[in-house]
Amino acid sequence: MIRKIIEINEEKCNGCGLCAEACHEGAIEMVDGKARLMRDDYCDGLGDCLPVCPANAISFVERKAAAYDADAVKKHQEEKTDGQLRQWPVQIRLAPVTAPYFEDAKLLIAADCTAYAYANFHKDFMRGKITLVGCPKLDAVDYAEKLTEILTHNHFQSVTVARMEVPCCGGLEQAVKTALINSKKMIPWQVVTFTTDGKILDV
Incomplete structure (x- = not known):
């Protein structure tokens, strides 16, 4: 037809x-x-x-x-509703700086709470991506240095930041911004913000 x-x-x-x-x-x-x-x-x-x-x-x-x-x-x-985790470890602090699965991948950097707040997180956000997770409040660490190393030493197609609307998640978004600047790479990136009742916040 x-x-x-x-x-x-x-x-x-x-x-x-x-x-x-x-x-x-x-x-x-x-x-x-x-x-x-x-x-x-x-x-x-x-x-x-x-x-x-x-x-x-x-x-x-x-x-x-x-x-x-x-x-x-x-x-x-x-x-496609099965688990979409493609690598291990997933914690930013434990992730290697270089790994074969990073090369030419789409990178998802997610706050820990996002996968619990948004029911279809695996299907809608993790599918087809390499996932790194962290919580700047609980880890009490600035992820910018580690993420700068990862972005500098690997080639990524894109970066998606998944965060909650709560203020503490701003630390994760800022760390990614800093890492992108410090890596001196032009990588398409976006931020997706979730509300505490599991909706995607329009910005």
Whole structure:
């Protein structure tokens, strides 16, 4: 059938992975550092991925494509609800400075409480990422130095900071900002803030 579907320009794609995160159906995956539409029947043609792409690498086209298969998408999403932890250790203080799993990865730096506050944290935030966790209040340590070393000695596609709305989590966000500056690397990054009742705070 002929229908509206997304098209990804791999030459423009900067590999940030934001489109893959925005695609709730799982139609987009990162392959060799580039976003790729993996299955036409997973793409609903609504384009949630378009507004998050900083490189304007995604557009709509009309072409012959398999019909959107809601049942297949639902099954795929159910399969993705398993634990998404991809490495060990996860604590920032215990993590090595260099490791094979860091190379070309999307990095999630999360406050300890976020995974307890937000029910779908594994599926919505940890999937496809390397996860590091910490709590600046409980550890009573500035993570900036350790994170600077990790960012300096490895290549990351993107960095996502997951924090709670409470003031103590500001220390984690500030440590990541400092580390990004000190590493002198231009890495796409974002901060996601959760409320204490498990909602994502609009900023």
